[in-house]
Amino acid sequence: MAYTEEELKKELETKEYEYGFYTDIESDTFPPGLNEEVVIAISKKKEEPEWMTLWRLEAYKYWKEMKEPDWANVHYEKPDLQAISYYSAPNSKPKYDSLDEVDPELLDTFKKLGISVDEQKKLAGVAVDIVMDSVSVATTFKKTLAEKGIIFCSISEAIKEHPELVKKYLGLVVPQRDNYYAALNSAVFSDGSFCYIPKGVRCPMELSTYFRINQAGTGQFERTLVVAEPGSYVSYLEGCTAPSRDENQLHAAVVELVAMDDAEIKYSTVQNWYPGNKEGKGGVFNFVTKRGLCEKNAKISWTQVETGSAVTWKYPSCILKGDNSIGEFYSIAVTNNFQQADTGTKMVHLGKNTRSTIISKGISAGKSQNSYRGLVQVNSRADNARNFSQCDSLLMGNECGAHTFPYIEAKNKTAMIEHEATTSKIGEDQIFYCNQRGINTEKAIALIVNGFSKEVLNKLPMEFAVEAQKLLEISLEGSVG
Amino acid sequence: MLKIKNLHASIDGKKILKGINLEVNAGEVHAIMGPNGSGKSTLASVIAGKEDFEVTQGSVEMNGEDLDDTSPEERAHKGIFLSFQYPIEIPGVSVTNFMKTAINESRKAKGMEDMPANVMLKLIREKAELLDIDRKFLSRSLNQGFSGGEKKRNEIFQMAMLEPKLAILDETDSGLDIDALRIVANGVNKLRSDDKATIVITHYQRLLEYIVPDFVHVIHDGKIVKSGGKELALELEDKGYDWLKQEAAI
Numbered sequence: 001m002a003y004t005e006e007e008l009k010k011e012l013e014t015k016e017y018e019y020g021f022y023t024d025i026e027s028d029t030f031p032p033g034l035n036e037e038v039v040i041a042i043s044k045k046k047e048e049p050e051w052m053t054l055w056r057l058e059a060y061k062y063w064k065e066m067k068e069p070d071w072a073n074v075h076y077e078k079p080d081l082q083a084i085s086y087y088s089a090p091n092s093k094p095k096y097d098s099l100d101e102v103d104p105e106l107l108d109t110f111k112k113l114g115i116s117v118d119e120q121k122k123l124a125g126v127a128v129d130i131v132m133d134s135v136s137v138a139t140t141f142k143k144t145l146a147e148k149g150i151i152f153c154s155i156s157e158a159i160k161e162h163p164e165l166v167k168k169y170l171g172l173v174v175p176q177r178d179n180y181y182a183a184l185n186s187a188v189f190s191d192g193s194f195c196y197i198p199k200g201v202r203c204p205m206e207l208s209t210y211f212r213i214n215q216a217g218t219g220q221f222e223r224t225l226v227v228a229e230p231g232s233y234v235s236y237l238e239g240c241t242a243p244s245r246d247e248n249q250l251h252a253a254v255v256e257l258v259a260m261d262d263a264e265i266k267y268s269t270v271q272n273w274y275p276g277n278k279e280g281k282g283g284v285f286n287f288v289t290k291r292g293l294c295e296k297n298a299k300i301s302w303t304q305v306e307t308g309s310a311v312t313w314k315y316p317s318c319i320l321k322g323d324n325s326i327g328e329f330y331s332i333a334v335t336n337n338f339q340q341a342d343t344g345t346k347m348v349h350l351g352k353n354t355r356s357t358i359i360s361k362g363i364s365a366g367k368s369q370n371s372y373r374g375l376v377q378v379n380s381r382a383d384n385a386r387n388f389s390q391c392d393s394l395l396m397g398n399e400c401g402a403h404t405f406p407y408i409e410a411k412n413k414t415a416m417i418e419h420e421a422t423t424s425k426i427g428e429d430q431i432f433y434c435n436q437r438g439i440n441t442e443k444a445i446a447l448i449v450n451g452f453s454k455e456v457l458n459k460l461p462m463e464f465a466v467e468a469q470k471l472l473e474i475s476l477e478g479s480v481g
Numbered sequence: 482m483l484k485i486k487n488l489h490a491s492i493d494g495k496k497i498l499k500g501i502n503l504e505v506n507a508g509e510v511h512a513i514m515g516p517n518g519s520g521k522s523t524l525a526s527v528i529a530g531k532e533d534f535e536v537t538q539g540s541v542e543m544n545g546e547d548l549d550d551t552s553p554e555e556r557a558h559k560g561i562f563l564s565f566q567y568p569i570e571i572p573g574v575s576v577t578n579f580m581k582t583a584i585n586e587s588r589k590a591k592g593m594e595d596m597p598a599n600v601m602l603k604l605i606r607e608k609a610e611l612l613d614i615d616r617k618f619l620s621r622s623l624n625q626g627f628s629g630g631e632k633k634r635n636e637i638f639q640m641a642m643l644e645p646k647l648a649i650l651d652e653t654d655s656g657l658d659i660d661a662l663r664i665v666a667n668g669v670n671k672l673r674s675d676d677k678a679t680i681v682i683t684h685y686q687r688l689l690e691y692i693v694p695d696f697v698h699v700i701h702d703g704k705i706v707k708s709g710g711k712e713l714a715l716e717l718e719d720k721g722y723d724w725l726k727q728e729a730a731i
Contacts, residue, residue, distance in 0.1 A: 428533075433569040435553035436529050436562075437583040437639065438590065447582055451573025451622070 030087040036060060039187050042087050046156050049163060059176035059186030066180045072342040073371040073403055076311045079250045079285060086188045086221075144204065151196040152207055155223050158194035165196055169227050173256040173293045173319070181252040182289040185221045189254070192223035197232040197263075206461050208237040222253040228263035228298075235266040237464060250285045251309075257292030257300055261322065264299040265292060268460055270468050272308035272475070280338025280367075283310025290314065296322030296351070303459045305468045306343065307334040307475040315373065317346035320354035320382075327356040330456040332468075334449075334475045335368030335400070344374035344405075349385035349415070358389040361453050364400035365476055371403040378415040385415045393423040394452050396445070396476070446473040482507050482544060482678050483528070483647055489538035489703075490527045497523045499703035500539070505647070508675040512689055512714060513682045515700035516722045521682045522566060524700070525651045528680075529563040530556045543647070558590040560646030564636040564653050571623040576635060577605060579623050580642050587643070608641040612668045630661030637668045648672075649680045654688035666691030686718035699725055 030038060039060045043053040068078060145152055151162060158166050176186040197203055228234055238255075251273070259265045267290075276283025286309035292300035302316040318327030329345035347356035356376065364370040370393065378385045393402035404421050426448055434444035449472050450457065457465050483505040490498040497520050505511050515521050527534050528541055530553035541548045543559055551559070571579065585595045596604075609619060612634060624632055633653055640648050650669065654662055669692050673679065681692055689697075689711065697713040698705045699722070706725055707713065717725075 427569075429569050430571060432531055432553060433565065433571075434583075436557055436565075437579070437643065438554050438557035438587040439583055440552075440554045440586065443582065443586060447574055447579070448571055451571055454573040 030085050032085045033082050034060075034084070034086055034188065038086050042188055045087055046159075048156075048159055051163075051167060052159055055171070055176070056187050059183050060188075062177040063180065063183035063187055066177075066183055068180050072313050072373070073369065073405070074311050074313060074340040074342050076285065076340070081184070081250075084220075084250065087190070141205070148201050148204065149198040150201060150203055151194065153194055155189070155192040155194045155225060158225075162194070162196070165227065166194065166225070169225055169256070169258055171256075173258060173291045174254050174289050179289060181287040182254050185223060185252045185254045185289070189221045189223035192253070193225075195224075195226045195234065195236060197228045197234045199229040200231040201229075202232065203234040206235045206237050220251045222251070224253070224255040225258075226256070226265055226267070227258045228260060228265050230261040230263060230295075232260075233264045235461065236268070237461065238267065238269045249283075251287070253286075253288045253290075255288070255290040255316075257290075259292060259294050259298035259300050259325075261296040261298060263295070264301075266301045267292070267303070267316070268464055269302075269304040269306075270460075270464060270471065271304070271306045272471055274310075275308050275337065275339050275475075276310040278337050280310070283339070284308065285311045286314065287311075288314040290316035291319065291346075292317070292327070293319045294322055294325035294327060294351075294354075297324045298322055299326040299328070301326075301328035301330070301459070302345065303330045303456065305332045305334075305456070305460070305471065306341065307471050309341075310339055312339075312341040312343055314341075314343045315345055317348070318356065319348045319350065320356065320385075321350045322354075323351040324353045325351055326354070329356075329358045329360070329374075330459045331359070332361045332363070332453045332456045332472070333370055333372075334363045334472060335365070335370045336475055337366040337368060339366075339368040341369070342371040342373055344372045346375040347377070347387060349376075349378045349382040349387070352381070352383045353385070354382055355386045356388075358387070358391070359455055360389075360391045361456055362391070362393045362402055363396070363449055363452065363472075363476070364393070364402050365396040367399045369401045369403070371405060373405040373407075375407040375409070376417055377408075378410040378412050378417070380411040382412050383414050385412065387415075387417045389417075389419045391419075391421045392452065393421075394449065395423065395425045442473070442477060445476055449473075449476060483680075484542040484545075485528075485539070486542070487539035488524075488527065488536065488541060490523060490534045490536050492523070492534050496537075497534070497703055498527065501700075501703070501705060503698065503705065505678045505680060507646075507678055509696065510673070510679045510681065510692065510694045512692075512694035512697045512711075513680060513700060514684070514686075514697060514714065514717060516726075517684070519700045520703040521684075521700055522651055525563055525649045525680075525682055528556075528649060529553055529561060554586070555590070557643075557645075558587050562640050562643055562645030562648045564633075564640060564648065564650045566652040566655060568624045568627075568632040568636055570625045572625050574623050576619045576621060576623055576638075580605065580639060583639070583643060604642065608638060611641060611671055612638050613664055614638055629656035630658065630665075633657055633661065633665050634668070637665050637672075641668065641672055646676070647678050647680070649682065651682045652684065653681070654683055654685065662688065663691060686714045689714045701726055 036057065039056050040053060043056055174182050176183055195207055226236055257265050257267060273284040273286060294300050300318050304316065306312060316329060320327050327347050333341045333343050335341050344360060345358055358374055360372045362370040362372055372391045374389065376387045376389065389406065391404050395402055402423055406419055408417055410417060426445065430448055431441055431444050434447065435441065450469055457468060460468055485501050485503040488498050488501040501524060513521055523534060527536065530551060548556060581601060588596060605619065609616060614634065627635065653665060657665065666688065681688065681694060694711050697709055697711060699707040
């Protein structure tokens with residue numbers, strides 16, 4: 001039977017009510033507070049198997065004994081974790097009926113990013129018409145992946161459909177008791193992504209959360225697990241490049257990557273959550289644990305562009321366990337106004353002939369504080385380990401700060417570790433030079449910042465790089481008077 | 482084209498220009514000479530609209546329009562180009578990318594579309610050839626690690642690309658050996674035309690052997706103390722600046 005577009009649209013609309021997806025929001029949101037019952041209830045709501053419930057409870061027990069860390073170079077009022085509601089139905093009603101009701105500043109940003117009207121609606125939480133295109137794209141996409149045996153779904157789905165895989169790998173790289181926020185995430189994680197690449201398979205496309213069906217509302221405690229079997233390859237894109245005005249203040253995500261022998265994982269992130277207003281009010285706290293495990297000859301490469309959040313606390317790391325494994329970290333962190341970022345990486349060299357590269361570019365403007373914190377650790381058995389680190393900071397104006405905290409622990413005499421650091425300032429002379437060539441100040445800053453960040457931008461997949469560039473421009477708008 | 486009337490300018494309260502009068506017409510080349518600290522470079526910066534300087538009196542007009550409230554980039558869009566004495570480094574931004582941005586920003590200001598990539602590439606090739614510039618040079622970061630000669634040649638390349646109405650060359654000869662000087666001067670000469678004007682700021686007469694001016698002005702203590710034809714430059718080379726200083730003091 002051939003549907004017309006109109007009929008299908010109607011049917012889909014009515015079906016939503018039929019299945020009760022859009023029931024009253026209130027009844028699907030837990031009252032604030034966290035205790036054992038809440039953890040059990042979350043697991044139950046998500047129809048999880050018993051082992052998962054027990055895993056969450058174990059994490060909760062660890063968490064109760066832990067203290068919030070305060071060693072990072074950030075200052076903020078600690079969020080009251082008993083004041084948060086830990087479960088909210090994933091598919092809540094659209095917040096607005098039309099784009100006219102959305103914050104014009106947000107729409108302006110969308111426009112600058114060149115986001116289509118339909119997508120704008122989706123991101124801002126406006127009711128969207130069913131777009132035939134996106135449905136068919138997602139379907140074709142899933143089919144291609146399935147043919148190769150690649151699993152790409154939400155972590156909730158994976159717990160139900162592929163329990164043996166989740167059971168084996170969840171918490172392997174970031175154990176429940178790893179740190180305060182990882183423990184909290186393990187107890188209450190809302191949803192996230194699961195990605196599994198079978199042995200010897202090269203994933204034919206960039207996997208982006210954008211294409212995952214049912215991706216809406218992953219919530220504030222996101223959990224991601226990527227497993228690459230021996231000899232496989234995957235490039236994973238995280239985050240959407242539009243600044244969703246998330247009302248959740250605290251975000252504590254966990255990302256675990258497992259790269260088996262000869263496998264390669266490329267993980268790219270563009271993050272631009274709400275950074276708070278110009279006076280430093282509001283904004284997201286982003287406390288993330290990201291870590292990857294490299295077996296023999298494996299390679300993990302983290303690339304991140306961070307422009308959002310009021311407070312960021314994030315160190316994507318690599319455990320170079322297997323001989324000849326490679327870890328890479330390429331990062332651009334931008335802070336403006338009152339933003340604070342303490343970000344960097346950890347490269348733990350355990351295997352022989354392991355290599356790591358760290359390229360970090362910090363850009364501070366306004367009254368913001370931007371810290372790089374990185375650890376390079378060479379274990380006693382890691383013969384011939386190599387590391388190269390380069391940390392560059394760019395300052396704009398006189399009220400911001402850039403800090404570098406490199407930690408190096410070498411327990412093997414054959415280790416070779418290099419560290420380079422520079423700090424520079426966007427000079428009035430540079431801006432006048434651009435002005436004189438007909439380039440206005442905003443554009444001049446964008447040009448200078450893009451030049452400064454080039455080594456990292458070049459590591460991003462093409463379409464991501466273009467958006468990231470625009471994002472850098474937007475984040476720094478108005479930062480030079 | 483350019484009319485400067487009784488121009489006074491100061492920086493941080495210190496008076497540098499104390500009543501400059503100068504008129505430059507299309508097709509003319511003016512040389513501005515003078516001892517160190519006389520105000521030559523300040524004059525160039527003030528014409529280009531550098532905001533560090535405060536114009537306290539007088540005016541700068543371009544084609545009959547007072548530039549007082551005009552930003553540096555708007556002045557550039559109106560066809561004013563300054564070849565910097567010390568060109569600035571911008572790491573990570575290639576010469577090509579910088580030029581592409583500059584040209585398209587100017588076009589945008591005039592309500593024009595971006596220049597198509599193939600037209601841009603052709604233009605770049607043409608101008609690079611004119612100035613004997615190696616193509617590899619164009620993908621290097623702007624002025625980073627450039628030799629003195631490369632920096633100055635790059636300035637003239639940018640001038641060729643942007644085709645300004647009024648070009649101000651601020652000490653373009655400083656730091657150049659004789660070969661580089663000849664190449665740069667040749668480039669400037671090739672770009673001379675009846676509808677364009679050039680102001681050459683220099684300390685020495687040397688450059689003027691290659692770029693022959695129609696008029697020579699001598700600045701001392703923020704004022705033009707003497708104007709004449711190209712022979713004035715030779716006279717200065719002969720006698721130095723002291724006799725002018727004495728003349729001005731009287």
